Amino acid sequence: MEELSALEKKLLIALRGTEGGPGIEVETLVDGKTFSSIQEVMNAASWLKTRDLVEISEKAVRFVGLGAEGKRYLEEGLPERQLFEVCKREGKIGMAEAKELLGESFGIALMHLKNAGAVVDGGTIKLPAGEVGEIEAKIREREEFLKVLAEMKEETILDRNLLNYLLKRKNVLAVKEKVVRKLALTENGAAVAAGISAIEEEVSQLTPELIQTGKWRDTKLRKYDVTRYAPRVYGGREHPLNQIASQVRKIFLSMGFTEIDYGIVQNAFWNMDALFVPQDHPARDMQDTFYLAFPEKMAVENEEWVEAVKQMHENGGDTGSEGWGYRWSRDEAEKTLLRTHTTVNTIRFLAEHPDEDAKVFSIARVFRNENVDATHLPEFMQIEGIVVEEGASLAMLIGVLREFYKRIGFPNVRFHPSYFPFTEPSLEVYTVLDGKTLELGGAGIFRPEVTAPFGVKKRVLAWGLGLERLAMLKYGFESLPEIYSNRLEVLRRPYAAKFWR
Ligand code: DAH
DSSP states (O other): OTTSOHHHHHHHHHTTTOTTSOOEEHHHHOOSSSOOOHHHHHHHHHHHHHTTSEEEEEEEEEEEEEOHHHHHHHHHOOHHHHHHHHHHHHSEEEHHHHHHHHGGGHHHHHHHHHHHTOEEETTEEEOOTTOHHHHHHHHHHHHHHHHHHHTOOTTOOOOHHHHHHHHHSTTTEEEEEEEEEEEEEOHHHHHHHHHOOOOOOOBSSOOHHHHHHSGGGGSOBOOOOTTSOOOOOOOOOOOHHHHHHHHHHHHHHHTTOEEOOOOSEEEHHHHTGGGTOOTTOGGGSTTTOOBOSSSOBOOOSOHHHHHHHHHHHHHOTTTTOOOOOSOOOHHHHHBEEEOSSTHHHHHHHHHHOTTOOEEEEEEEEEEOOOOOBTTBOSEEEEEEEEEEETTOOHHHHHHHHHHHHHHHTOOOEEEEEEEETTEEEEEEEEEEETTEEEEEEEEEEEOHHHHGGGTOOSEEEEEEEESHHHHHHHHTOSSHHHHHHOOHHHHHSOOOOOOOO
16 A cells, blocks of 8 residues: 555545446546546556556447538438439439439439439339339438437447448548547455545655755655566667677786787788788688779788798798798789788788787677578677787697686686697687587697798787677577677577586
8 A cells, every 4th residue: 555656546546436347437537636637547547557456448439420421411411312302203314314413423322322222224213113212211311310420429329230331431421439448446456445545645756855955854755666567678788799899808908918900901911821821722712702803902011021921932931941832923912802810910910010029919800701600600700819929838828818718707718739821839719518519719829931021030829719609608699690680689688698617
């Protein structure tokens, strides 16, 4: 009882005695005193309904009145009446003659006179002998019906057949639909309503005024029931993929890394050649890489870099490596493409900062010519990074990656040997979930064939990790496409992180 507002109590009182019956129409409760508007009543009613104290019934009711034609017929008579009268004198009339007499309304008049019993025979409209009275009675019925409608009271009962007939005539009747809402007490409601004695005015919202003046001391404050149902409100929030990207960014920044990015459009030189990916490598194929038509070529910034990379591919330069042993093509290297991995960011950074110790990372979009399925998208995000330091070791690389995954919430990552053209040794980072192995990314130490052409002498620890995978596992997405579907019901649901063992 204490949780009920003054308005709700008033409504319960107003509804006393309605239990078990059809209820009271909402409009009749709005008297300008107890209730000032329909909204006010419905507000109270819907809250009382959630507490099972009031029942709300809604019924769509059709109201029938005269339409524009109907009103005219009421004054001027039905068109079939006019035709009937001219027919009646002779018992018949020629079509042409009738048409002339009635003008525009002839067609309608004939149709409805026939419906009343007239027949057309050899160009003549006839009222069959002996049926004239009956035909007239039918027309009169219609005329009476229009009169009844014009003066209709609520309790008027209409003839259904006539009603349906006239409803078919265009604009004769007008129909309005209205929803009639009725309220009645439930059994519970009746019991509660019986127990209400006095209604104290109460306040449901504290105002600065009430507090400052001290009036709150003498005010009855309405109690809240915090366990009551309330509609869920969805506030705006960052897209899950952006959220996880922010978290990744924060973690690397807090670990002392700096963010870099060199843009989506690159040439093959940076995306592949500089990373010691041979020019006949299958990943360079149009099936895997999106090459660009405009611009078709992009020159390399520095001829010394071109020469050094060419030597590296052809014979290994002075690193002691044999290189790949083929004739390197500048044409192939200058082809433009959408970067296929973000390792392009770290190699460009290295070329520009060959002597520095460095810890840099990027979180950026890459593109591959893939068909979309649960685990593949033609564009996706990679988390890339390097540590450049004199004594850097594989153990350090594993340590950095473990630390990163631990901070993002995956304590259980593992590593096994792998292969990439630009690292030696190479690692694959993976995790095991529900007995299934999930690849998270690649890592390794850049080969001398990668670092030497740019004059980098220190060790470079490197990694490239998937971002969508993290979002999938962390937020319970079922597939990569689902992350990008932006379906509201997916974005709104609470994030169900899978359990990590
Ligand atoms: N670039 C690789 C890819 O896209 C991932 C990768 C592997 C990046 C090893 C690295 C690395 O930096 O060291 O599949």
